[in-house]
Structures are given as C-alpha cells and as structure tokens.
Amino acid sequence: MNLLRLNQLALMGAxxxxxxxxMSTATRTQTAExxxxxxxxxxxxxxxxxxxxxGGVMQFVAMSLDTLGPNDAARPQVEKLxxxxxxxxxxxxxxxxxxxxxxxxxVAAGAVDLAKVDGLIGQLDGAAAGVRACSVExxxxxxxxxxxxxxDELVEKVEAHWEIWRQVNQEDTGDRAPGxxxxxxxxxxxxxxxxxxxxxxxxxxxxxxRSGAFDRAQVDADVQAFAVAFRSASFDARTTSMxxxxxLSSQGATRMAIFYETVAPLLTAAQRTELAGHLRNRAAQHPxxxxx
Amino acid sequence: xxxxxxxxxxxxxYVGAIVACLAATxxxxxxxxxxxxxxxYIATTRPVYxxxxxxxYYGNQWxxxxxxxxxxxxxxxxYLRDHRRGQRHQHDRRQYGRDHEGGYxxx
Numbered sequence: 001m002n003l004l005r006l007n008q009l010a011l012m013g014a015x016x017x018x019x020x021x022x023m024s025t026a027t028r029t030q031t032a033e034x035x036x037x038x039x040x041x042x043x044x045x046x047x048x049x050x051x052x053x054x055g056g057v058m059q060f061v062a063m064s065l066d067t068l069g070p071n072d073a074a075r076p077q078v079e080k081l082x083x084x085x086x087x088x089x090x091x092x093x094x095x096x097x098x099x100x101x102x103x104x105x106x107v108a109a110g111a112v113d114l115a116k117v118d119g120l121i122g123q124l125d126g127a128a129a130g131v132r133a134c135s136v137e138x139x140x141x142x143x144x145x146x147x148x149x150x151x152d153e154l155v156e157k158v159e160a161h162w163e164i165w166r167q168v169n170q171e172d173t174g175d176r177a178p179g180x181x182x183x184x185x186x187x188x189x190x191x192x193x194x195x196x197x198x199x200x201x202x203x204x205x206x207x208x209x210r211s212g213a214f215d216r217a218q219v220d221a222d223v224q225a226f227a228v229a230f231r232s233a234s235f236d237a238r239t240t241s242m243x244x245x246x247x248l249s250s251q252g253a254t255r256m257a258i259f260y261e262t263v264a265p266l267l268t269a270a271q272r273t274e275l276a277g278h279l280r281n282r283a284a285q286h287p288x289x290x291x292x
Numbered sequence: 293x294x295x296x297x298x299x300x301x302x303x304x305x306y307v308g309a310i311v312a313c314l315a316a317t318x319x320x321x322x323x324x325x326x327x328x329x330x331x332x333y334i335a336t337t338r339p340v341y342x343x344x345x346x347x348x349y350y351g352n353q354w355x356x357x358x359x360x361x362x363x364x365x366x367x368x369x370x371y372l373r374d375h376r377r378g379q380r381h382q383h384d385r386r387q388y389g390r391d392h393e394g395g396y397x398x399x
Contacts, residue, residue, distance in 0.1 A: 030352060037385065042332040044389030066386045069338040069346075153339060153346045156357075160331035 043184065049165045050181055051256060051282050053096060053124070054089040055131040056248030057158065057219075057226060060165070061139070062086055062287070064157035074145045081138045081145065086287045088134035091127040092249055093286065095120055099253055100283035103260050108276035110269075112261040121250050121257065128249040132242045139237035143230060155227045162223050169252045170216060174203025174259065181259055188278065189271045199263045206262045211255055219246040327351050328362035338384040340375050349376055349384075 030038075055062070062085040070078045086093075099120045106112025143151065172180045176196055182203065186196050222243040229240040260279070264272060329337070329350040339346030347356045347365075354365045354372050365372070 038333070040389075041336045041385055041387060044387050045332050045336055048388035063335070067336060067338040067384075069341065069384075071341075149341060149345055157335055160335040163331040164335060 042179075045164055046168050046179065047184065049161070049252070050168050050184075051100070052285070053249040053252035053256070054092040054287075055085075055128060055135075056246065057162070057223060057243035058085060058131050058135050059089060059249075060158045060161035061142075061154070062089070063161055064154050065142075068146075068150060068154055068157065070146060070150050074147075074150075077145045078142065081142045084138040085135055088131050088138070089287070092124060092131060095124045095127055096249075096253065097283045099124070099257065100279050103257055104276040104279035104283065107260055107264045107267075107272050107279060110264060110272060112257070112264060114261065117257045117261070121253050124253055125247055125250040128247070129244055132237075132244045135242075136237040140235065143235040143237075151230055155230055159223060159227065162219065165248070165252070166216065166219075169255050170214065174207050174262075175200050182263075185263065185275075189267065189274055191267075191271070195266055198266050202262045202266065203259065206258055207255065210258050212251070214251050215246055219243055219248065222246060327353075327364070328355055336386050336388070338386070340372060340384075342369060342371055347372060 052059070062082055065078060065082040065085075068078070099117065102116050102120060103112055106117075146154065168181065174180070174182055176182055176186075182196065182199055185191065185199075191199070222241045222245070225241045226243075229235050260275075264275075267275065327350070329348045333348065333350055337348060337350075339348050341347075342356075345356050345358075347354045349355075349372070354368060355362050356365070357363070368376075
C-alpha cells in the first residue's frame with residue numbers, strides 16, 4: 001500500500017516537473033518548421049541579391065516596399081509607386097536578362113563568352129545611370145504618401161538590403177563558408193568535396209583579380225545621405241544621392257559572371273546543364289509588385 | 293505514523309515543486325540576452341505597427357526600436373498577440389530566390 005502511494009507520488013512529481021520545464025522553455029524555443037522558414041527566407045534573399053542587379057539603392061527602395069506594410073489608405077498609392085520604380089528599372093532588367101542567358105549558354109558549353117559578358121556589363125552601367133532620373137517623381141510621391149514611422153522603417157529596410165548585398169557581393173570571397181555563394185552552389189549541384197576545394201582555390205584568385213575597384217565607403221555615404229534626407233519632413237530625390245556613382249548594379253553583375261565563369265570548367269557536363277537551366281530560370285524572373 | 297509521514301512528504305514535495313518552478317522562471321529572465329532581428333529578417337518581414345512604431349516578431353518575441361536601440365516587449369501586448377494568432381500573420385514574410393516561380397518573389 002505504501003509502495004503504491006510512493007509510486008503515485010513519484011509519478012505526480014515527474015508530471016509536475018515536466019510541465020514546469022515545458023513552461024520555462026516554451027517562450028524560448030523555435031519550432032523546426034519556423035527555423036526552416038527562417039533559413040529559406042535568408043537563403044532566398046541572399047540568392048536574390050547575388051543574381052538580381054537592376055538599380056542599386058533604388059532597387060533596395062523598391063524591394064523595401066515589399067514588406068513595409070503601409071497603412072490601408074496609402075497602400076494603393078504605394079503599390080503604384082513601387083510599380084513605377086520597377087518600370088524605371090526595366091532597361092537594366094532587360095540587360096540583366098541577356099547577361100543571365102549569356103552566362104547560362106557559356107556554362108552549358110563549359111566556357112563563357114567573356115567579351116559578350118563585358119559588353120553587357122558596360123551597358124548595365126549606362127542603363128543604371130538612367131534609373132535615378134526616371135525614379136525622381138515616384139520617390140518624391142512615396143515620401144509624401146508615407147507616415148513618419150513608415151519612412152523611418154523604409155530607411156531601415158534599405159540599410160538591411162545594403163548590408164545583405166554587401167555580404168554576398170563584397171565580403172563573400174568564394175570560400176566554403178556557410179551561407180556563401182560556393183556553399184549554395186555545392187548544395188544546388190551536389191558538388192563533390194574535391195570540386196568545392198578546386199572552386200574555392202580558383203575563386204580565391206579570380207574574384208579579387210577581376211572584380212575591379214569598388215568604393216564601399218561611397219555607397220555607405222550615399223545610403224546614409226538617402227537615410228537622412230528621406231527621414232526628414234521635406235525630401236527631394238533630385239538633390240539626394242542614390243548611389244548611382246558607386247555602380248552597384250555592374251559590380252554585382254560582374255561578381256556573378258566571374259563566379260560562374262570560374263566554376264563552369266570544374267563542373268561535370270550534367271552539372272553544367274543543370275546550372276544553365278537554373279540561370280535561364282533566373283533570366284525569366286521579373287519583379288512582382290507586392291500586395292502589401 | 294507512516295501515513296502522516298507520507299502526507300507530510302507529499303505536501304512538502306508540492307510546495308517545493310511550485311517554489312522551484314516559480315524560482316526557475318526569473319532565473320531564465322536574468323540571463324536573457326537582448327536579441328534583435330537580423331538584417332535579412334527586417335528585409336523579408338512585414339512589421340506590425342503598434343504604438344506608432346513598427347514591431348517585429350522574431351525569436352518568439354516582439355521587438356521594436358527606439359531611435360537606434362532595440363527593445364523587447366517582456367509581456368506580449370494583446371494587439372500583437374491577436375495579430376500573431378490571426379490569418380494575416382501567415383503572410384508577413386516575403387520569399388525571394390530562384391525557387392519562387394513567376395517573379396523574384398511571392399507571398
């Protein structure tokens with residue numbers, strides 16, 4: 001009898017302690033599903049900034065509108081202005097599409113047409129310079145349409161996009177670091193450890209040698225200038241620097257092209273075919289205006 | 293005697309378990325590290341505007357900025373809790389990348 005009671009006591013105690021532990025941890029843990037969603041969101045954004053180079057800081061502004069969440073009254077106008085910004089980036093989008101297809105053809109063949117790639121990147125620079133002039137009116141209207149809190153948040157998002165862009169296009173040296181471009185490709189194509197090692201060595205040389213000069217401090221200054229101007233009560237895009245001097249679009253596109261030119265010869269025929277297919281899919285992608 | 297001892301033990305156990313449980317929670321709070329949403333999260337997630345400022349649900353907590361400093365709500369405000377449990381919260385994330393056909397992205 002006493003043993004039975006002791007067993008009951010032990011059982012109740014164990015249940016109580018389990019409940020207590022559960023209560024303590026419930027507020028701190030993330031489910032596997034949530035973690036997976038976070039991982040996919042981060043990887044997708046990195047992939048995007050590695051491949052889509054349409055308008056530098058202006059593109060960051062347009063993308064920030066995807067998740068700004070403006071008030072209901074401003075929403076239709078904000079969606080229209082986002083569409084206007086992407087229309088201004090259509091010329092760069094077309095050149096970028098041609099670049100993706102050129103690189104895809106080269107990857108499939110095992111050698112990329114460097115002269116054609118360089119020509120397209122030169123065109124991208126010229127077209128990117130026109131994005132700002134085209135976007136002035138839309139930016140000014142956007143400033144008027146948003147509340148102070150929304151303007152502040154848009155600036156935070158632009159800075160967040162710039163940080164991710166910098167990580168994937170400047171700080172990524174082509175090594176095997178998790179979250180890097182080579183690690184993503186290794187997953188995408190199931191590269192062997194030998195292929196990864198060879199690619200890392202080749203990229204270590206090719207990326208710094210061929211990427212050209214990039215003035216990060218200039219972009220930092222431009223983003224800060226935009227932040228200060230857009231947060232203030234009055235804003236005029238005509239007098240605000242939008243990073244057009246820093247050639248973000250062509251710099252990102254150059255890094256992308258060098259990466260694929262360098263790794264293509266190290267891939268098997270089947271891997272090249274698969275990668276070329278992925279690049280062609282990316283060429284077919286176009287901006288989707290958000291429904292905030 | 294044995295029955296009285298068992299009753300006493302049972303009572304002491306319950307009191308001890310409750311005290312231990314209550315004491316454990318503040319201990320966790322004391323070592324809690326202040327976290328803030330990373331850049332990729334801010335760039336892909338729609339905030340909820342509450343008390344005039346945007347809040348982000350990250351790491352199972354709501355975070356907001358005051359100036360350049362991040363803060364965390366210790367108690368989840370009812371408005372934010374209702375939002376989190378509602379349908380709209382499911383659409384607060386923007387997915388980018390090559391796997392999202394028909395464009396850069398989709399909701």
